[in-house]
Amino acid sequence: MTDTTRPRTDDEYIFHATDEEHVRLGYQHRVWAEDLYAGWRRAGFAPGWRVIDLGSGPGFTTVDLAHFVGPAGAVLAVDESQRFLDLLRVRMGAEPLDNVTPVRADAGAFDTEPGAYDGANARWLMSFVDDPAEVARRVARALRPGGVWLIQDYSDYLGAGLWPESAAFRRLLAAVDAHWRDGRGDPDIVSRLPAVLDRAGFDVREARPMVRAGRPGSVLWRWPETFFRSFGPALVAEGGVDQATLDEFWRDWDERAKTPHAVFTSPPMTELIAVKR
Ligand SMILES: C[S@@+](CC[C@H](N)C(=O)[O-])C[C@H]1O[C@@H](n2cnc3c(N)ncnc32)[C@H](O)[C@@H]1O
Structure with missing residues (x-):
């Protein structure tokens, strides 16, 4: 297998490969793990x-996937961040x-033996890449005919909700969305992917919406907290x-946290299952 590595720098990931982001990703994984499995x-x-x-x-x-495919299977883990690897x-x-084989590479530049893989997993990756079509071509090349690509990512980031409504929450969300797009990503990426996947040689077998809602104190409620605590100051x-907007948001959030009927709804995500022709 030839694995070319054209790494980007750690800092290009808009949420940054920091210790706080590492902790946040662990929390986020536990919140969404059942949906992934x-x-x-x-x-x-x-x-x-x-x-x-x-x-x-x-x-x-990666670790869960390595257990899922077992000792007779194998996982190639590709990421641009040396720190995360x-x-x-x-x-x-x-x-x-x-x-497991970790490889440092841009998702739009990794290379493998053609047709050597049965499947690919990309959760919260496509919304960060600058050329989704190139990533799709790379994955298509790596998979055998009939190989399957599971994607779980955002499809309507601004569709997240905090009830009762909070103007500061809306402004903060809009700022994250704008910052994401100013980088190189698209927080509504999944809506663009079926066409991209088709052109790269995939049939989209399934598209499934994924939205979750949580009350104060729930595991889901704490998920946006970990995000805004880690990324809010950087933003x-x-x-x-x-x-002032961040402070107002925390005042509103803390007040909602004491309100038993408050609800947080996750940004809508979509799962795509794409099969290589
Ligand atoms: C939100 S994290 C998701 C991590 C993991 N997929 C999960 O579900 O927990 C996004 C990851 O994508 C990586 N990433 C972002 N853009 C990338 C690119 N162009 N090439 C390779 N990795 C990239 C980041 O370094 C980060 O590790």
């Missing part, structure tokens, strides 16, 4: 499969797991939003 089952991932975990991050998904290696050592420092 169900997606792998729907996609037909099976023991013995060779799969690519694209945008693996620090390896929360180092954390993945720590996880692999602690398990221990020897069926202010980068000029995406003013400190």
Whole structure:
């Protein structure tokens, strides 16, 4: 296998590969893990499969995927962040797991032996890449005919909700959305993917909406908290939003947290299952 590595810098990921982001990704993984495992089952991932975990991050998904495909299977973990791949290696050592190969590369530049993989997994990756069509071509090249790509990503970021409504929450969300687009990503990416996938040689077998709602104190309620605590100050420092809006948001959030009928609804995501022709 030839794995070319054209790494980007850690800082190009708009949420940054920091310690706080590592903790947040772990929390986020636990919140959404059941949906991911169900997606792998729907996609037909099976023991013995060779799969690519694209945008693996620090390896929360990778380790679970490595167990899912078992010792007869293998996982190629691709991420642009050296820091996150180092954390993945720590996880692999602690398990221990020897069926994972971490590779530092841009998702739009990784290279493998053609047709060598049965499946690919990309959760919260396509919304960050600058050329989704190139990523799709790379995945198509790596998969065998009939190989399956599971994508779970945002499809309507501004569709997230906090009830009772909060103007500061809306402004903050809009600032994150704008900052994301100013980078190189698209927080509504999934709506563009069926056409991209078709052109790259995939049939989209299934498109499934994924939205969750949580009350104060629930596991889901704490998920946006971990995001705004870790990314809010960076967004202010980068000029995406003013400190007054962030402060107002926290006042509203803390008040909603004491309101038993308050609800947080996640940004709508969509799962795509695409099969290589
Ligand atoms: C939100 S995290 C998701 C991590 C993991 N997929 C999960 O579900 O927990 C996004 C990851 O994508 C990586 N990433 C973003 N853009 C990338 C690119 N162009 N090439 C490779 N990795 C990228 C980041 O370094 C980060 O690890």
